[in-house]
Amino acid sequence: MKILFLVLFIFVSGPGHATIQDSNYEAPHQDLIMAKLLNDCDLTTRIPPKQLSSRVVIDRVDQGIIDIYYTTHVNYFVKIDQGVFDEYVAIVNSSQTYSSYAVTKIDCGQKK
Numbered sequence: 001m002k003i004l005f006l007v008l009f010i011f012v013s014g015p016g017h018a019t020i021q022d023s024n025y026e027a028p029h030q031d032l033i034m035a036k037l038l039n040d041c042d043l044t045t046r047i048p049p050k051q052l053s054s055r056v057v058i059d060r061v062d063q064g065i066i067d068i069y070y071t072t073h074v075n076y077f078v079k080i081d082q083g084v085f086d087e088y089v090a091i092v093n094s095s096q097t098y099s100s101y102a103v104t105k106i107d108c109g110q111k112k
Contacts, residue, residue, distance in 0.1 A: 041108035
């Protein structure tokens with residue numbers, strides 16, 4: 001019985017963060033983008049979002065300080081009815097200063 005619980009625990013406890021398909025961002029950055037999609041865009045979690053493109057701008061501020069700004073296009077789905085989904089493309093603006101990430105703006109309204 002203990003072995004059964006151990007096996008179930010191993011299979012149920014997956015990775016601790018949600019992933020965006022085809023994204024090379026670090027896990028905390030993906031988590032912030034996923035949280036914004038869930039809160040602001042009514043993302044359906046059963047179909048994972050997919051990163052379509054990204055643009056990275058590196059700003060060398062002063063004395064080795066670097067700020068990084070990201071513009072990311074993410075494809076995601078919103079459930080309309082049972083088995084019926086609308087497909088959207090969100091534009092996410094985010095930044096990285098030091099080692100912390102922030103989502104500065106998200107535009108959910110572009111239906112594909």
